[in-house]
Amino acid sequence: MIQRQFPFLIYSALIGIPACESAEQGSNERPNILWLTFEDTSASNFGCYGNENVHTPVVDSLASVGVQYMNAWSCAPQSSPARSSLITGCLATTYGMVIVYPIQFIPAMLYASAKSRRNEGFEKGYALDNNNFGGRSGLSMALIVSAMAVAAAFVFEPVSMLLPEMSEAMKAAMEMLLNGPIWITLISVSVFAPFFEEWLCRGIILRGLLKKVKPVWAIVISAAIFGLIHGNLWQAIPAFIIGVILGYVYYKTGSLKLTMLMHCVNNTLSVIVSRIPAFEDVEFFAEVMSTWAYVLVILAFAAVLASGLVIMRSIPLKEGNLGGCDAIDSSF
Helix, strand or coil: CCEECCCCEECHHHHHHHHHHHHHHCCCCCCCCCCCCCCCCCHHHCHHHCCCCCCCHHHHHHHHHCEECCCCEECCCCHHHHHHHHHHCCCHHHCHHHHHHHHCCHHHHHHHHHHHHHCCCCCCCCCCCCCCCCCCCHHHHHHHHHHHHHHHHHHCHHHHHHCCCCCHHHHHHHHHHHCCCHHHHHHHHHHHHHHHHHHHHHHHHHHHHCCCCCHHHHHHHHHHHHHHCCCCHHHHHHHHHHHHHHHHHHHHHCCHHHHHHHHHHHHHHHHHHHHCHHHCCCCCHHHHCCHHHHHHHHHHHHHHHHHHHHHHHCCCCCCCCCCCCCCCCCCC
């Protein structure tokens, strides 16, 4: 999201002028450009920006003969992506998710790893990932949950339509996220997000809650956390609803692979739709379909989703699945 930052003074424009002039004298010479940046420095700390109590003669001199910005904007709200954007000339969304996104999960992963090593009470079967498929093959379960993911994306669209209109800044942020270089978008949205978010919200949070509270509350709480980490209303509400379904699938199967696949399919669908020219300026499918056609499509996908949930409900819980927690009620 584009956020306003303090006025920014670019010194490279000034420092590079003499070098450019000398480069003109020798056509084969490249200009020497010196790039100066400051960490944790506000524009109010310089005399050239109106501070009468601080004397900064060198910077003021550079500003007087260089280019001084009085109303600059940063393309990122954090220092690292903002600085990288200045250096590369690329928006942070074109590379930031690939680098920054996984880093935020490192503390949780280190804590969980340390906790696992200290905890000798992990019961047999309390594995992070299980294959409790009720006698079905892994391929058939993969197809079932993929169909459920696609169906859920359509079925719950009316919920998003009831939310307040998305702000222009949020629309711009989502557009940059989904419409950047395709490989960056797919790695960020279709690989990193499903892997790390499912590991945290289902593999760690839900799995832990199932040992402490009733399954229904464990699923709801983990889904609420899943919604909150998205950081905005327009993603949080749909994410909570999808999170409940993902939680139920994990509760019944114990398979983190299946929830990661569902998450991946759901996110990839968003990326694909955003790349179709016919949907470029469309926010909801209802905008390009007649009312009756839209209702029929929603009902059809609702039937698909309901069928998938019925299949999940038919899967018996194994003894000791998800830790052999007595609070797990197979009738849920």
